[in-house]
Amino acid sequence: MKLIRVFAAVAGLLLSAIAAAAVNVNTASAEEMAAALNGVGEAIANRIVEERDANGAYADAAELQERVKGIGPALVEKNAGELAF
Template structure:
């Protein structure tokens, strides 16, 4: 056999192997996955949704009496901001107006506008 024809046969064999590999991969692409199941972790539903409930309820959160957990339940307030809100409240004898929240580092006008419907003094 000539070198040219051997080369052609080798390239054709490589081409067939590549096609077989593609078909092999594609055949597994449409295999159905096992359905998954959501299971309870053992926490009570009331305990796990307590912080979020304060932000969703009709009752406003009083920033002069709110606990850290109640503040964290507000959209946009995490642990650090909740701590800062409480620190400011304790250092200044409480809030006289909700807009004083802008004196807390990390709370600007945008966040204040989001919080206004949910907080009171």
């Protein structure tokens, strides 16, 4: 019984870590971004991927804002802990 509790605790911690993991906008799919980022739906997520495919990886949040219509400072701030490059 004690082993089951330990296993459940470890599984819970792993799931929490996965849920809190940042989304790398240079590798994530549109579906992953739309699901994980606050205020990013399918349309913006598709624009991120289309722009990335056409012009290469994003260096940082400032470049993401410059290159993708619909991404501004408020959206970046809402997702500051979730964005990775």
